[in-house]
Amino acid sequence: QSALTQPASVSGSPGQSITFSCSGTRSDVGIYNLVSWYQQHPGRAPKLIIYEVNKRPSGISDRFSGSKSGNTASLTISGLQTDDEADYYCASYAGSHAIGVFGGGTRLIVL
């Protein structure tokens, strides 16, 4: 099972919208609408913010949205806030024999 590819870091200013990419293959992101996104603040556990490409768990702000095109999934944060500064990880279903296929994570810096 191969890891998904994410940029190491992105930056934005408060109020802006920012989009993270998560590149996979035809064996994972490209074939299944089963992509999750996690937010992790320093020293904290990851938190699920998007599942099944574009669904939000209860209590997650609608400023977070997900999408997918081909082999690439995306997470968009609108109305950027300083508290959004964190690491963001994508994960994808990759078939019945693959477990826990994660991206390497993207650090969001809010300037």
Added chain:
Amino acid sequence: EVQLVQSGAEVKKPGESLKISCKGSGYRFTNFWIVWVRQMPGKGLECMGIIHPDDSDTRYTPPFEGQVRISADTSINTAYLHLNNLKASDTATYFCARALDSSGYHLPNWGQGTPVTVFS
């Protein structure tokens, strides 16, 4: 409320063994998989393996096959991660998470993490 509560931070010497616990509450423990995830200092999330407590069906990702052991005790709603012959490279924070299926990609609930430091 679903909760996963992990055992506390550990400091170990090389060669020692360690068992980290993860106690689930607020849901039927035997109905859901538990995933173990490693995060080395300053690095990303690595899935180590997954267990279904009901029948102890356990699967490991290739980097961790034969390196760690995962178990569960349904009488106390607790999953365990066993690490043997610890090395400095085992220094990391270990998380457990509840998984909705065996793929381990959809993890709605996480433990607080157990930091492990291995040094002589």
